[in-house]
Amino acid sequence: MKDKDTDLARLSTALRTGEETLHALHEVLHQKDQEIQRLEALCASSRESWQQRNQTLLLTLKEKEALVTAVQGALSSSNKDVEALANSFTSSDFAPGLLQRIQEKEDLLAQALAEQERLQAQWQRHLQVMEEAAANREKELQERLCRHSQEAQERAQEMEKLRRRLAKAEEELATGAAALQECRLELARL
Numbered sequence: 001m002k003d004k005d006t007d008l009a010r011l012s013t014a015l016r017t018g019e020e021t022l023h024a025l026h027e028v029l030h031q032k033d034q035e036i037q038r039l040e041a042l043c044a045s046s047r048e049s050w051q052q053r054n055q056t057l058l059l060t061l062k063e064k065e066a067l068v069t070a071v072q073g074a075l076s077s078s079n080k081d082v083e084a085l086a087n088s089f090t091s092s093d094f095a096p097g098l099l100q101r102i103q104e105k106e107d108l109l110a111q112a113l114a115e116q117e118r119l120q121a122q123w124q125r126h127l128q129v130m131e132e133a134a135a136n137r138e139k140e141l142q143e144r145l146c147r148h149s150q151e152a153q154e155r156a157q158e159m160e161k162l163r164r165r166l167a168k169a170e171e172e173l174a175t176g177a178a179a180l181q182e183c184r185l186e187l188a189r190l
Contacts, residue, residue, distance in 0.1 A: 007179045014173040021166040028155050035148055042144060046137050053130045060123040067116040074109045081105055 081102045 004180070004183045007176050007183065011173060011176040011180065014169040014176060017169040018166055018173070021162045021169065024162050025159065028159055031155070032152075035151070039144070039148065042141055046134075046141055049130075049134050049137050053127075053134055056123075056126060056130055060127065063119055063123070064116075067112065067119065070112050071109065071116070074105060074112055078102065078105045078109065
């Protein structure tokens with residue numbers, strides 16, 4: 001009878017250990033799910049940052065193309081004015097309005113170039129900020145991935161320990177069940 005109580009206590013302990021192990025495994029699984037969700041959110045954030053960078057580059061390119069077109073138009077107009085000026089030098093009457101138009105075109109060209117430089121500097125600053133943000137996010141992602149990898153290794157080690165405990169508890173449970181069966185057989189014989 002004393003052996004039976006001992007066996008029952010051992011079986012109860014093994015069962016409790018198995019339940020604790022299962023609970024620990026469920027918790028580790030839940031933590032891994034949360035970690036995967038965090039990594040997915042971080043990847044989405046990084047992807048969004050790169051999309052913003054690409055959009056910024058496209059806008060910069062479009063603005064530069066527009067400025068180049070404006071400068072080319074002003075240059076073409078100035079070339080026509082220079083040709084007209086050259087022709088007027090050969091003629092006897094010199095057109096004073098032509099000089100004024102040339103000056104206006106030069107002013108427009110200077111303004112377009114100044115605006116282009118200003119926009120280029122502004123977009124360069126914006127692009128630099130975006131690149132720094134992307135680099136920071138990438139660094140943060142690498143750090144998180146490194147931490148998560150280390151945590152995953154630690155959890156894998158914990159899971160291996162829990163598996164060993166579970167296997168030991170199952171072995172004890174099987175031994176206890178066999179002993180209990182023997183006790184039942186002996187009790188049945190009596």
